Amino acid sequence: MLTLHDFLDSGNGYKVRLVLAQLGLPYKLVEHDILQGATRTPIFLSKNPNGRIPTLELEDGTFLAESNAITFYLARDSHLWPEDKLAQAQVLQWMFFEQYSHEPYVAVLRAWKHVGFGTTPERLARVPELEQKAYAALGVMEGHLRTRAFFVGERYSLADIALYAYTHVAEEGDLSLSAYPNIRAWLARVAAEPGHVPITYRPAA
Numbered sequence: 001m002l003t004l005h006d007f008l009d010s011g012n013g014y015k016v017r018l019v020l021a022q023l024g025l026p027y028k029l030v031e032h033d034i035l036q037g038a039t040r041t042p043i044f045l046s047k048n049p050n051g052r053i054p055t056l057e058l059e060d061g062t063f064l065a066e067s068n069a070i071t072f073y074l075a076r077d078s079h080l081w082p083e084d085k086l087a088q089a090q091v092l093q094w095m096f097f098e099q100y101s102h103e104p105y106v107a108v109l110r111a112w113k114h115v116g117f118g119t120t121p122e123r124l125a126r127v128p129e130l131e132q133k134a135y136a137a138l139g140v141m142e143g144h145l146r147t148r149a150f151f152v153g154e155r156y157s158l159a160d161i162a163l164y165a166y167t168h169v170a171e172e173g174d175l176s177l178s179a180y181p182n183i184r185a186w187l188a189r190v191a192a193e194p195g196h197v198p199i200t201y202r203p204a205a
Contacts, residue, residue: 001028002020002057003027003057004016004027006055007031007053008202009114012067015070016067017029019075039051039053054070072158075158080161084153090151094162097137097140098163101133105131106134106138110169134173138167141182146182149189160190165199167183168191
């Protein structure tokens with residue numbers, strides 16, 4: 001059985017849990033308290049030298065890190081991964097956008113204000129910059145969704161999962177989605193997909 005090393009409040013981990021749930025793949029969840037440095041221990045670092053969750057342990061004992069790489073590994077032969085070569089590249093385009101232009105701002109604000117990492121004076125000084133860049137990313141998404149239901153090829157894919165994870169909880173980082181009707185409608189469509197689970201989801205033991 002697959003084993004997912006994760007932290008329940010993590011949007012990156014949620015991507016993997018959502019894919020696992022929507023594909024009906026059984027797995028064991030092992031939670032690590034990243035607020036207490038649980039992924040910086042020698043035991044965890046032997047699994048993932050980068051000391052981060054999510055980390056997926058395969059049946060043969062191989063460890064795979066990085067949320068978007070894990071979701072690709074799990075979903076590449078499923079309906080979540082398109083067959084068309086251009087559509088595949090476009091899914092990757094949005095997954096890279098999420099990691100470089102979205103997650104560093106939307107997720108970090110949430111981590112500071114909601115998850116428990118705290119807002120030090122240094123972090124508070126950076127909030128306006130992060131908010132500006134977060135809203136810029138949301139603006140790109142809003143414009144793209146103006147004429148389409150999903151991010152690639154009018155069908156739900158890993159691109160939507162990657163962007164949904166932190167966008168749907170953006171308000172926990174004090175980011176308002178009130179000016180983004182297309183994003184809000186898309187969030188509702190994603191939440192209506194078969195097999196959808198919330199970010200707080202734990203598989204049955």
